[in-house]
Amino acid sequence: MYGTIFDIKQFAVFDGPGIRTTVFLKGCPLRCEWCHNPEGLSFSPQLMVSKAACTHCGRCKAICPSPSGCIVCGKCVRACPLGLRRITGKHVEAADLAAKLLKDRTYLEKQGGGVTFSGGEPTAQGEFLLETLRLLRPIHRAIETSGYCAPDLFREILSELDYVIMDIKHTDDALHRRYTGVSNQKILRNLEQLKKSGKPFRIRIPVIPGVNDSEENFRETAKLLTDTEHLDTVELLPYHQTAGAKYEMVDMDYKPSFQTDRLPNLNTAIFAEYNVPCRAI
Amino acid sequence: MTEYIETLLKRFIADKDQKKYRISFTDDGTLAAAWKGENLNDLQRAVRRLQFMLENEVPHVYPDEKIALIRTVPQIPEIFTEQEREEIRKAHYIHEQGKVCNINPEYIRLIAPGFDQKRLEIRAELQKDCTPEKKEYLEALLTVLDLIQAFAARYREAAEKAGNETVAKTFARIPAKAPETYLEALQFLRLLHYCLWCSFNYHNTLGRFDQYMYPYYRADIESGRLDRGSALELTEEFFISCNKDSDLYTGMQQGDNGQSMVLGGLNPDGSESYNDLSDLCLQASLELRLIDPKINLRVNRNTPLSLYEKGTHLTQKGLGFPQYANDDIVIPALKRWGYEEADAYNYVVAACWEFIIPGRGADIPNINTMSYVRTITETLDLLPSCETFESYLELVHGSILRQTEELVSLAKNVYMEPAPLMSLMMEGCIQSGKDVSQGCRYNNYGFHGAGLSTAVDSLAAIRKYVFEEKTISAEKMVSMCRTNFAGCEEIQNMLRYEAPKFGNDDDSVDELAKQLLDWAADALEGKTNDRGGIYRAGTGSAMYYVWDSRDRIATPDGRREGEELACNYSPSLFIRCEGPVSIIKSFTKPDLVRVSNGGPLTIELTDTMFRNEESIRKVAMFVKSFFDMGGHQMQINAVNREKMLDAKKHPENYKNLIVRVWGWSGYFVELDECYQDHIIKRMELSV
Numbered sequence: 001m002y003g004t005i006f007d008i009k010q011f012a013v014f015d016g017p018g019i020r021t022t023v024f025l026k027g028c029p030l031r032c033e034w035c036h037n038p039e040g041l042s043f044s045p046q047l048m049v050s051k052a053a054c055t056h057c058g059r060c061k062a063i064c065p066s067p068s069g070c071i072v073c074g075k076c077v078r079a080c081p082l083g084l085r086r087i088t089g090k091h092v093e094a095a096d097l098a099a100k101l102l103k104d105r106t107y108l109e110k111q112g113g114g115v116t117f118s119g120g121e122p123t124a125q126g127e128f129l130l131e132t133l134r135l136l137r138p139i140h141r142a143i144e145t146s147g148y149c150a151p152d153l154f155r156e157i158l159s160e161l162d163y164v165i166m167d168i169k170h171t172d173d174a175l176h177r178r179y180t181g182v183s184n185q186k187i188l189r190n191l192e193q194l195k196k197s198g199k200p201f202r203i204r205i206p207v208i209p210g211v212n213d214s215e216e217n218f219r220e221t222a223k224l225l226t227d228t229e230h231l232d233t234v235e236l237l238p239y240h241q242t243a244g245a246k247y248e249m250v251d252m253d254y255k256p257s258f259q260t261d262r263l264p265n266l267n268t269a270i271f272a273e274y275n276v277p278c279r280a281i
Numbered sequence: 282m283t284e285y286i287e288t289l290l291k292r293f294i295a296d297k298d299q300k301k302y303r304i305s306f307t308d309d310g311t312l313a314a315a316w317k318g319e320n321l322n323d324l325q326r327a328v329r330r331l332q333f334m335l336e337n338e339v340p341h342v343y344p345d346e347k348i349a350l351i352r353t354v355p356q357i358p359e360i361f362t363e364q365e366r367e368e369i370r371k372a373h374y375i376h377e378q379g380k381v382c383n384i385n386p387e388y389i390r391l392i393a394p395g396f397d398q399k400r401l402e403i404r405a406e407l408q409k410d411c412t413p414e415k416k417e418y419l420e421a422l423l424t425v426l427d428l429i430q431a432f433a434a435r436y437r438e439a440a441e442k443a444g445n446e447t448v449a450k451t452f453a454r455i456p457a458k459a460p461e462t463y464l465e466a467l468q469f470l471r472l473l474h475y476c477l478w479c480s481f482n483y484h485n486t487l488g489r490f491d492q493y494m495y496p497y498y499r500a501d502i503e504s505g506r507l508d509r510g511s512a513l514e515l516t517e518e519f520f521i522s523c524n525k526d527s528d529l530y531t532g533m534q535q536g537d538n539g540q541s542m543v544l545g546g547l548n549p550d551g552s553e554s555y556n557d558l559s560d561l562c563l564q565a566s567l568e569l570r571l572i573d574p575k576i577n578l579r580v581n582r583n584t585p586l587s588l589y590e591k592g593t594h595l596t597q598k599g600l601g602f603p604q605y606a607n608d609d610i611v612i613p614a615l616k617r618w619g620y621e622e623a624d625a626y627n628y629v630v631a632a633c634w635e636f637i638i639p640g641r642g643a644d645i646p647n648i649n650t651m652s653y654v655r656t657i658t659e660t661l662d663l664l665p666s667c668e669t670f671e672s673y674l675e676l677v678h679g680s681i682l683r684q685t686e687e688l689v690s691l692a693k694n695v696y697m698e699p700a701p702l703m704s705l706m707m708e709g710c711i712q713s714g715k716d717v718s719q720g721c722r723y724n725n726y727g728f729h730g731a732g733l734s735t736a737v738d739s740l741a742a743i744r745k746y747v748f749e750e751k752t753i754s755a756e757k758m759v760s761m762c763r764t765n766f767a768g769c770e771e772i773q774n775m776l777r778y779e780a781p782k783f784g785n786d787d788d789s790v791d792e793l794a795k796q797l798l799d800w801a802a803d804a805l806e807g808k809t810n811d812r813g814g815i816y817r818a819g820t821g822s823a824m825y826y827v828w829d830s831r832d833r834i835a836t837p838d839g840r841r842e843g844e845e846l847a848c849n850y851s852p853s854l855f856i857r858c859e860g861p862v863s864i865i866k867s868f869t870k871p872d873l874v875r876v877s878n879g880g881p882l883t884i885e886l887t888d889t890m891f892r893n894e895e896s897i898r899k900v901a902m903f904v905k906s907f908f909d910m911g912g913h914q915m916q917i918n919a920v921n922r923e924k925m926l927d928a929k930k931h932p933e934n935y936k937n938l939i940v941r942v943w944g945w946s947g948y949f950v951e952l953d954e955c956y957q958d959h960i961i962k963r964m965e966l967s968v
Contacts, residue, residue: 078770
């Protein structure tokens, strides 16, 4: 079965235990205002252009067969003398992807690591993800997920995983909808499944100034995680102003409604109150 | 860091206060002309030069410092007139500037006995039946000791005048007598190092400081004269002293001064030599964040992850070191080349990364370079006549053989100016009465290997597109390279970004690299130079990554005409590699024991990878994995591309931004633009 990925990143050090290779699956049902991987939003391959260094030589325009709208033919990619263009997103067969990843199995095992699936939202290509995970059973397998997934599918995916990194972006459903475009109900249900699964996991909060960095939201999140046996830690990931860097490359606008220049609250003390291990990174 | 060290850093590094004591002197050739007029030979002139330098130095001692000496004479005179130099050049091969450089003297040969004892040894030799030449030489050595001792005495007076009892007391003892404390030993080392620079020797490496200084350190710790904190402070003061005059040191670029230091390493019995002092040196470097001395760590398969973690904390500081060398590869390599077992275990690095032997090696490990790019550019025209890829590969092999013959025939009848002070710290010079400029126990020559990735990628492209897929004809490939891909930009783009590359863990490509390196090693096998030494093949590039690219036509890997090559043993600059894991898998496939002249895999990691203890440990694991897989040498840098781009625009804001260039670290804003740009391009490869 085929899936769409937009990157394979070796030597990932923040995506689970040990040294890992992270596969980015393309496409996401959420639209978080702070998303820094805009090329992971659409499920289809897209043209990506580094516009800053462009000299406007016109070669890409001259060769384009469809000036009215990009058909992702890739002709302009080779035409660019500076190599500023590429197609992000590639259809791959699960077996081929798994074979490629298995090539580094010995290396990754020696480094106490494995493979992590990220995105986009990896569960959004659930069947492809499951097939790849099954083929990778000899390797330590992890996921980075928003948790936004049909609960049955989520349970099935969990059963193929050794480690889970899941976001809790907001505990308040209305605010969750406002800033991510979806309700957090499925996410919170999946969190309960995750807690019961016996799989070691890590919770991440992308801390966005004025959005989810209130004491109340931290407190509500901490409450959800009190007395959770297999929780490694909660990680607070501060919003970074460079989040918007890639939007222009995929011809999108970056228009966050929150205050991007305010430093987010990274106070871990509230989590400590609830005996929930937490650190800011 | 103590308040005292902060004071020194402000004085010597930030304010550069010592510079105000510099006198004006420009070498206009008068001295050389006068020495010629007196009919002095080269040895006599070398001694006169040191005499001129030390006698004209104006001692200045700060009241609070413990380790003194600053340079006040800004330039060192040449000993030959322009005309004489021309004549020497006609008759000899002149390496770089014709001075003894880039070796590692054993300072301890003078420090341990002190000058008085050393004089006895020289005088005893004089008592023997000496040729007139030997007698003259030994007397010159005695003069050198006298000159340095007189200079030290003037420093003692200056210290007394400045009310600095510590320095006065130290110079009351050394260099005549053997040092009794760590402080005296450090001041002794500083004095010798200082006088080497004044002798116009350069790339004066510091070697295994943690080994030869250890007895002094330990004695002070055991006697209670020093505790760890005060020993650290002294070590830091010595490190700072390496930066006081470094702008006056000879090098290709500011920062390329060869003050490398090597820590740890296996003993011949298999035990580890890394000790408390090694640890102190790492800590000193970590706290000071100065470009000198440049730290090298010797590792092996049993080196614990914790040492790599310490090294990685230092890498995080962005200094471009430590550089790592793998004993499991380097020691067998040196033994294979005929180095004695004890010497192989005692190896250090020269100015950058070439492996040399303290006190016994007069090797010239950077005498020239094999140009792998040339193996392609000079055979390319014959590509259309090749029926198979293998027959083309044979032409490349022929080029390697041809270049080897050229390199070997060039490096004949080397002349270097006599270096009596250096010779006092090299084995056998007193006994033989021969200066180290004429050789020592080891007189091997090493060749770098520049542009390997460009050649490998070109071969891989030729094999795939010309011979296998037949999508580009041989004639087309040649004409595209000859015309710098004019009108064929799309094909060039494909060759650059889609063709197979060295560094992607692709066996068929990596085998080509192994083949080229094997051929380079084979070609040198059994050849000897006219100093009785052998030749060593390497994987370093030094400045050839810029020099050797300038006049080279475009290459089949899509590289543009004149476009720079990768630095040292690294993937080509513009390629998008699959990642660092693939890179180290590829780069550990060749038989590195055969090409271990020196030349590291260079990896750049963004500074965000060093964000916390956990990620630092993983970076350390990554470094370790390269050596566990058989890598020979690695240089790893924490970089921030945005910072460098900004530093080009606003150099005034980045005076302390340190970067690794090819085998040394320097201040980014002090580099020529072509080197700045190369580093920024390298960064684009970083993960």
